Amino acid sequence: MPDSIEDLGWLFVLEPERGGLERQIYRQVLGAILDRRLATGTRLPATRVLAARLGVSRGTVVAAFDQLVAEGYLTARTGRGTAVAALPEELLRAPGESRGSSRRIPSLSRRAADFARARTRGGLEPRCFQSGMPSIDDFPRKEWARCLAARARTIRAADLTYDNGAGLPILREAIVMYLNRARGVVAHPDQVVVIPSSQAGFAVAALCVADPGDVIAMEDPGYHNARTLFVGAGAKVAPVPVDEEGIDVAALAAVSGFRLVAVTPSHQYPTGVTMSLERRLRLLDLASARGAFVLEDDYDSEFRYAERPIASLQGLDGGRNVIYMGTFSKSLAPGIRCAYLVLPESLAPAMALAAPGIGNVVSGPVQAALADFINEGYLTAHVGRMRSIYAEKSRILSETLEDSLPEGCTVPTPRGGLQLLVRLPDRADDVAICTSLAAIGIDARPLSALSVNAGGQGLFLGFALPRPEEIAPAARRLAEVVARHLREAR
Amino acid sequence: MPDSIEDLGWLFVLEPERGGLERQIYRQVLGAILDRRLATGTRLPATRVLAARLGVSRGTVVAAFDQLVAEGYLTARTGRGTAVAALPEELLRAPGESRGSSRRIPSLSRRAADFARARTRGGLEPRCFQSGMPSIDDFPRKEWARCLAARARTIRAADLTYDNGAGLPILREAIVMYLNRARGVVAHPDQVVVIPSSQAGFAVAALCVADPGDVIAMEDPGYHNARTLFVGAGAKVAPVPVDEEGIDVAALAAVSGFRLVAVTPSHQYPTGVTMSLERRLRLLDLASARGAFVLEDDYDSEFRYAERPIASLQGLDGGRNVIYMGTFSKSLAPGIRCAYLVLPESLAPAMALAAPGIGNVVSGPVQAALADFINEGYLTAHVGRMRSIYAEKSRILSETLEDSLPEGCTVPTPRGGLQLLVRLPDRADDVAICTSLAAIGIDARPLSALSVNAGGQGLFLGFALPRPEEIAPAARRLAEVVARHLREAR
Numbered sequence: 001m002p003d004s005i006e007d008l009g010w011l012f013v014l015e016p017e018r019g020g021l022e023r024q025i026y027r028q029v030l031g032a033i034l035d036r037r038l039a040t041g042t043r044l045p046a047t048r049v050l051a052a053r054l055g056v057s058r059g060t061v062v063a064a065f066d067q068l069v070a071e072g073y074l075t076a077r078t079g080r081g082t083a084v085a086a087l088p089e090e091l092l093r094a095p096g097e098s099r100g101s102s103r104r105i106p107s108l109s110r111r112a113a114d115f116a117r118a119r120t121r122g123g124l125e126p127r128c129f130q131s132g133m134p135s136i137d138d139f140p141r142k143e144w145a146r147c148l149a150a151r152a153r154t155i156r157a158a159d160l161t162y163d164n165g166a167g168l169p170i171l172r173e174a175i176v177m178y179l180n181r182a183r184g185v186v187a188h189p190d191q192v193v194v195i196p197s198s199q200a201g202f203a204v205a206a207l208c209v210a211d212p213g214d215v216i217a218m219e220d221p222g223y224h225n226a227r228t229l230f231v232g233a234g235a236k237v238a239p240v241p242v243d244e245e246g247i248d249v250a251a252l253a254a255v256s257g258f259r260l261v262a263v264t265p266s267h268q269y270p271t272g273v274t275m276s277l278e279r280r281l282r283l284l285d286l287a288s289a290r291g292a293f294v295l296e297d298d299y300d301s302e303f304r305y306a307e308r309p310i311a312s313l314q315g316l317d318g319g320r321n322v323i324y325m326g327t328f329s330k331s332l333a334p335g336i337r338c339a340y341l342v343l344p345e346s347l348a349p350a351m352a353l354a355a356p357g358i359g360n361v362v363s364g365p366v367q368a369a370l371a372d373f374i375n376e377g378y379l380t381a382h383v384g385r386m387r388s389i390y391a392e393k394s395r396i397l398s399e400t401l402e403d404s405l406p407e408g409c410t411v412p413t414p415r416g417g418l419q420l421l422v423r424l425p426d427r428a429d430d431v432a433i434c435t436s437l438a439a440i441g442i443d444a445r446p447l448s449a450l451s452v453n454a455g456g457q458g459l460f461l462g463f464a465l466p467r468p469e470e471i472a473p474a475a476r477r478l479a480e481v482v483a484r485h486l487r488e489a490r
Numbered sequence: 491m492p493d494s495i496e497d498l499g500w501l502f503v504l505e506p507e508r509g510g511l512e513r514q515i516y517r518q519v520l521g522a523i524l525d526r527r528l529a530t531g532t533r534l535p536a537t538r539v540l541a542a543r544l545g546v547s548r549g550t551v552v553a554a555f556d557q558l559v560a561e562g563y564l565t566a567r568t569g570r571g572t573a574v575a576a577l578p579e580e581l582l583r584a585p586g587e588s589r590g591s592s593r594r595i596p597s598l599s600r601r602a603a604d605f606a607r608a609r610t611r612g613g614l615e616p617r618c619f620q621s622g623m624p625s626i627d628d629f630p631r632k633e634w635a636r637c638l639a640a641r642a643r644t645i646r647a648a649d650l651t652y653d654n655g656a657g658l659p660i661l662r663e664a665i666v667m668y669l670n671r672a673r674g675v676v677a678h679p680d681q682v683v684v685i686p687s688s689q690a691g692f693a694v695a696a697l698c699v700a701d702p703g704d705v706i707a708m709e710d711p712g713y714h715n716a717r718t719l720f721v722g723a724g725a726k727v728a729p730v731p732v733d734e735e736g737i738d739v740a741a742l743a744a745v746s747g748f749r750l751v752a753v754t755p756s757h758q759y760p761t762g763v764t765m766s767l768e769r770r771l772r773l774l775d776l777a778s779a780r781g782a783f784v785l786e787d788d789y790d791s792e793f794r795y796a797e798r799p800i801a802s803l804q805g806l807d808g809g810r811n812v813i814y815m816g817t818f819s820k821s822l823a824p825g826i827r828c829a830y831l832v833l834p835e836s837l838a839p840a841m842a843l844a845a846p847g848i849g850n851v852v853s854g855p856v857q858a859a860l861a862d863f864i865n866e867g868y869l870t871a872h873v874g875r876m877r878s879i880y881a882e883k884s885r886i887l888s889e890t891l892e893d894s895l896p897e898g899c900t901v902p903t904p905r906g907g908l909q910l911l912v913r914l915p916d917r918a919d920d921v922a923i924c925t926s927l928a929a930i931g932i933d934a935r936p937l938s939a940l941s942v943n944a945g946g947q948g949l950f951l952g953f954a955l956p957r958p959e960e961i962a963p964a965a966r967r968l969a970e971v972v973a974r975h976l977r978e979a980r
Binding site for chain 2 (some may be wrong): 117136141144148151157162196201203212214289347350360366
């Protein structure tokens with residue numbers, strides 16, 4: 001008898017950005033009952049449990065269930081929870097609606113539910129403090145439109161075939177030159193693979209480096225969507241603690257047989273720690289000794305406010321064990337739909353063939369336009385401009401929070417990136433706080449949702465998207481919500 | 491001791507389209523020796539074996555090995571084959587070049603080598619009779635450039651965020667209307683997911699429908715690159731025979747627990763058979779009874795020359811168990827980098843979130859331009875125009891082959907699609923014939939490479955790419971090569 005959300009499978013994949021959550025829950029449960037996917041007598045999870053799992057208020061679930069009870073589809077009995085009612089056979093979708101007499105509705109894989117949940121969290125309409133979002137207002141529309149329109153008008157025969165699956169040579173060259181100047185990355189254009197997104201990069205890395213059952217290590221706390229892709233590729237994921245110097249290499253050394261370790265050395269996701277040079281060298285030594293890859297996810301390293309960016313792992317390594325990943329989602333905008341991997345030299349020929357073999361390809365005109373955008377200096381200029389804008393936004397956020405958050409909360413001095421992590425006292429419930437914040441239009445990600453074994457409660461806040469004048473008022477509203485929760489948790 | 495190409499792993503991933511195969515082999519072997527990946531004494535495969543595996547002439551491998559022997563990196567002893575020579579320690583890359591004292595070079599996953607091989611075969615420069623390629627000469631450049639340039643200049647804020655991961659609403663609507671008219675597909679735009687390629691579609695379907703170890707059934711002979719993606723997703727692939735009515739549903743029924751069956755009902759890949767209506771209904775019944783999905787790969791169904799297209803499985807099924815896949819690669823050009831899935835209604839909400847969660851996203855302006863291209867009637871007009879051009883090309887190819895191929899070869903009457911399968915007598919060696927054809931610039935795919943248990947020798951030939959006047963002369967050269975091979979095989 002299914003009694004948890006996992007058992008109900010596809011049932012509750014919600015799209016909060018479309019609104020009408022109560023209606024979505026109502027319709028999905030009703031559809032499942034009529035389709036006989038939920039049989040008579042099946043007990044549904046408690047509304048409190050379900051609401052927590054779905055990240056919606058309990059009232060939303062209660063309202064949906066109440067309507068289904070009122071309409072006779074569910075029965076609610078005190079102490080026995082809510083169950084599917086016994087319904088007249090003719091009400092249910094007749095098996096005759098399909099040709100099979102013993103019709104069974106197919107279901108998705110377990111990993112599909114994880115992919116969908118990752119997307120539900122990440123794919124919201126832009127909201128104040130949404131993490132991972134650059135400033136859309138400051139996007140250089142004119143320059144980008146000019147580059148793309150120019151390339152749209154010049155289509156070569158090679159742009160129409162299956163050629164250049166790993167990326168157009170002109171963009172691979174532009175990326176190498178840009179990364180060399182900006183990040184100390186040392187590579188030949190043949191080592192670059194152009195992909196539609198960082199998500200695709202995690203998938204490509206996991207599929208090309210690990211076979212099912214192989215171990216991939218990652219930071220804990222760490223980037224939850226990377227975990228989803230690694231698990232989806234059949235890998236076992238080993239969480240490794242992070243301290244103030246970055247990933248704990250001694251703990252990593254205790255993970256036997258890892259094929260890949262994914263790290264965010266420039267600006268650890270989500271703690272914001274920069275990996276120390278000594279830790280970098282020890283990590284590369286360990287990867288080299290074990291014959292393992294390091295995936296350097298350098299998602300927002302262009303934006304450092306306190307000091308110059310530290311050299312990339314890829315540059316330190318000479319491109320032997322490191323797969324470097326960067327994206328135009330943060331430096332430009334997610335909607336560009338373009339990211340890239342820089343592969344180790346020895347494996348570049350094979351992996352540059354394998355990556356497009358998985359189908360992660362990017363339209364030629366978009367690639368060519370990006371190359372022009374980089375080569376004409378627009379990217380460097382935009383990043384430089386955004387660096388001071390983001391530094392100012394981060395200063396406003398951290399200062400406002402410092403002034404208004406109750407005692408026991410720790411606000412870091414932002415030194416880079418697009419987001420910061422506020423630590424809360426252990427008695428806080430960061431998931432409940434984020435639910436309350438969502439109700440007032442503020443998007444915060446709970447630290448506990450980014451952790452496996454790592455303890456701690458916190459709020460992960462993006463400061464790049466909101467306009468400067470919106471930040472302080474929203475931060476004060478956020479602080480009030482935190483203060484109320486902490487008072488109640490006393 | 492490694493003695494086969496499999497054991498050498500990454501070593502021989504060649505890029506024939508870049509030329510200089512001898513040099514590529516020379517450099518990859520030399521690099522592996524200097525990096526200590528091939529240790530002193532390691533015996534290399536026989537040049538004949540290696541050449542056959544790599545699909546290059548034996549002379550190419552011999553020339554590369556000869557140079558390595560002449561330079562002292564390899565030793566060749568009669569009766570003992572070729573082995574890595576004992577080299578002075580200082581010649582090898584010093585372990586000091588890395589920081590690890592016990593440095594080990596990482597290797598790719600087993601599935602990565604398969605992805606790369608799939609790409610090596612598929613990613614060649616366009617060549618006469620290359621399968622899967624539409625006519626590039628006839629691409630409607632002016633109309634496409636106009637649509638794309640117009641959309642490049644109008645960028646909306648929503649085009650810059652993570653929104654619309656499953657595709658722009660305008661394109662999803664255009665696809666649904668087009669498919670309804672052209673293919674009898676019945677769906678709501680929310681059931682459409684836009685992806686960069688059919689390869690991505692196979693990956694998405696396999697990852698979202700099957701967990702590692704689950705069974706995916708497919709046609710035998712069938713589309714080899716789909717198999718690669720299914721295996722890559724951790725599925726067990728069950729080959730199911732194909733007869734003159736399509737996939738053998740009785741044989742499929744004997745496959746226990748399949749979660750997905752991938753078929754090409756309009757125009758079976760590679761045999762060209764159209765699945766009969768009775769077989770379609772039986773297939774849908776079986777899928778329904780088993781709670782399994784049917785992946786309908788409708789890659790080139792727009793092009794039928796003999797009769798009207800038969801209704802899609804998706805339309806027959808009412809969109810309950812069928813995942814329909816189509817692509818603009820055949821109807822327009824592969825370089826567009828856009829394809830789509832139409833999902834079953836009940837699972838669309840979850841799968842439309844899961845698919846972009848894997849990172850397979852397409853740039854907004856390209857999607858918007860495609861929507862305009864469809865809505866302004868350009869796609870329907872282009873497909874109609876190409877239908878008569880391809881019908882004529884297929885007629886020239888089949889008539890010339892009928893006249894010039896030796897006895898025992900069977901040339902089908904082409905009724906649709908972009909390619910046809912010529913059957914050869916059993917004594918033929920289709921791999922050897924394709925190697926000979928490659929040497930004279932003709933691209934043919936051996937039937938045996940598309941088969942698991944299915945017997946038979948044949949040549950799979952694309953007729954859409956070459957210009958009409960090129961087809962007959964190339965077909966006659968092809969027939970001469972086949973005749974020579976068959977004489978020698980007598």
